[in-house]
Amino acid sequence: MIVCDNTQRRYALHTAHTTYQMAADADGRLLHLYYGKRTDAPRTIAPPHNDPGCWPDLLPQEYPAPGLGDNHAPFFAPEWSDGSRAAALHFAGAEVCPAQEVLPGLPSFHTGGETLRITLQDPQSLTVTLRYTVFADCDLITRSAVVENTGSAPVTLRGVPSGVVDFARKDLDLITFDGAWAAERTPFRGPVRPGVQSIGSVGGIPTHAHNPAVVLCAPDATENRGDCWGLALVYSGNFRIQTERTTAGIRVSAGIEPYGFAWPLAPGECFSTPELALVYSEQGLGGMSRCFHDAVRSHLLRGRWRDLTAPRPVLLNSWEACYFTFNEEKLLTLARAAKTAGADLFVLDDGWFRGRNSDTTSLGDWVADCAKLPEGVPGLCRKIKALGLDFGIWVEPEAISPDSDLYRAHPDWALQIPGRDTLEIRHQYTLDFSRADVREGIWQQLTALLDSCPVRYLKWDVNRSLANVWSAALPADRQGEVYHRYVLGLYELQQRLVDRYPDLLLENCAGGGARFDFGMLYYSPQIWCSDNTDALDRLMIQYGTSFFYPPCVMGAHYSTVPNHTTGRTASVEARMAAALSGTFGFELDLTQYTPEQLDELRPFVDFYHAHGALLRTGTLYRLCPPDGGAAWAIAAPDGSEAVVFASGCVLDGRSLPLPFAAGHHAYRAAMLATGLEGCTERYSGESLAVHGLPLPALRGNMPGFLCHLQQED
Ligand code: DGJ
Helix, strand or coil, X not given: CEEEECCCCEXXXXXXXXXXXXXXXXXXXXXXXXXXXXCCCCCCCCHHHHCCCCCHHHCCECCCCCCCCCCCCCCCCEECCCCCCCCCCEEEEEEEECCCCCCCCCCCCCCCCCEEEEEEEECCCEEEEEEEEEEHHHCEEEEEEEEEECCCCCEEECCCEEEEEEECCCCCEEXXXXXXXXXXXXXXXXXXXXXXXXXXXXXXXXCCCECCEXXXXXXXXXXXXXCEEEEEEECCXXXXXXXXXECCEEEEEXXXXXXXXXXXXXXXXXXXXXXXXXXXXXXXXXXXXXXXXXHHHHHCCCCHHHCCCCCXXXXXXXXXXXXXXXXXXXXXXXXXXXXXXXXXXXXXXXXXXXXXXXXXXXXCCCCECCCCCCCHHHHHHHHHHHCCCEEEEEECCCEECCCCHHHHHCHHHECCCCCXXXXXXXXXXXXXXXXXXXXXXXXXXXXXXHHCCCCCEEEECCCCCCCCCCCCCCCHHHHHHHHHHHHHHHHHHHHHHHHHCCCCEEEECECCECCCCHHHHCCCCEEECCCCCCHHHHHHHHHHHCCCCCHHHEECCEECCCCCCCCCCXXXXXXXXXXXXXXXXXXXXXXXXXXXXXXXXXXXXXXXXXXXXXXXXXXXXXXXCCCCEEEEEEECCCCCEEEEEEEECCCECCEXXXXXXXCCCEEEEEEECCCCCCCEEEEEHHHHHHCCEECCECCXXXXXXXXXXXXXX
């Protein structure tokens, strides 16, 4: 619900449990008043804020502008034709729109409730429209800004935040989700320091280093209680999220990274920022995550795969089984083994196209290598289908190898700065996706591939960050558009893909999880989490990922031991627990398995088929954070059913209280763990909630435990 009081110039956004308040002061400044627990009481502005001579630095502002007394580190940065970079944004009006407006060319949470539009005006003819949409059911508020040049002279935007939140308190912790290849999204928590702290990317994609999402929380906030605010960008390119602690409080600003960004606005032109998603929860980090999970499932995913109760295929991906070395016979043997293990879909990963026997060549030439696939992709697809499996394939559409026919034909299609060496990473360049003609060339190849046979699944990978960012299609004074236009081009192509192939299951991937964000989830209902499938490391990677993203979108596969990335060994159950907590699939050479070993995998596939809808739609409870082991549960919203997972050192005989267990019901627990296969127990809900579920004490290298709980009465 939105309260738009234009008489008092007070504005409030209400979700089921939260409230966000703003007001315009006597000087026309739009002040941020409150974001927290639901209340109908308007917050009164403290007396110093009514003082017309008040120093703007002390004011909690809704969309701060630089150069006229606000000495915070500026984010909004319009540059006028006289070279000045100041702005004074004055309140000019507010209105409620019954329906959410679409952001042109950008992903967004959708099917929300009302939208509040607040207009701010700079006297030199710039209008900023702040848009807030309320998703009451999941305590989500989204915001974005549209900047319009209403004057007669050009203006260049050198920084445009999607949103700014001014907190009146200084004692907040900041949690960021950082890492590297094979170690993505590890949470780091610490007090917000005086001055500026920021995370971001200048690599054109978010990269492995930082996820475009942060949590601000009370220092005493825990998994289950305490004030937590989550902020996440719905964007897949360069970004910056910065905190600035001053004497007045903490300002958090989020948006496109200003480096490499300069967007000229001719008179009459507009620029729309990507969306910023906000959640507040007083129920700790777990409560905050559950709001984001509901929001992703109900308001971000789209199309056929949005129905999470419908079965999702169990896939086998060929990468760790074959890498670049295979022929059709090997693939078919692997597919047969996958079928025996219970898989539904076979994915042919990298290495299938002309001359691609290593990572040094051929990206951009999306035609089958006849030496490996004598009857091309359609021939392989036909044979895979004859085995009773669906077929999927890998592509890296944004990439071009210097050694490729595409590069020989169109060297100018690669991003490169004239006169400089073009940087190769993984022996490849990046295509200039800001250019429509380049995208069209790739689109023609993609559609030829996807129209050639029934492809059910597509893995869209990108294996490097951007460098040498310069476009041959734009003049010198417009090069500051390239990074963002690249992202818009990526979105446009993925939108075309989902429009033309509505049944295709698209999985995004970026050398593991370097582009795991809300923007990509608008197009693909799952994203590959990490190239690291080690059961121990996955505990941290998937734990960190789960702060904003629900388990059902996390690409997770059961792989071999010793693990190809870490060399470590883990039990079948621990590896299965990690994979079953995500999209579930296999990624190992099952041709090396005996029929008996393949049979041993069946109970887990059966488990997935039996409980897949619960795993995708259920509510996540992080029971023990990762530290040599972890435990977590996915429960039906009414607590009638749940799956509990545990692995590593938490399997020491302890009992785990289950917050979702309903006291007045009895539960039947069916276990899946070494030595406990087929074991069932009965527990009262009260006992599970108070004393906890007794975990077995299991020894050995990374043990694992899975348990399905079902209410009996
Ligand atoms: C990186 C991905 O994360 C892997 O799963 C695999 O697809 C390789 N690229 C292929 O080059």
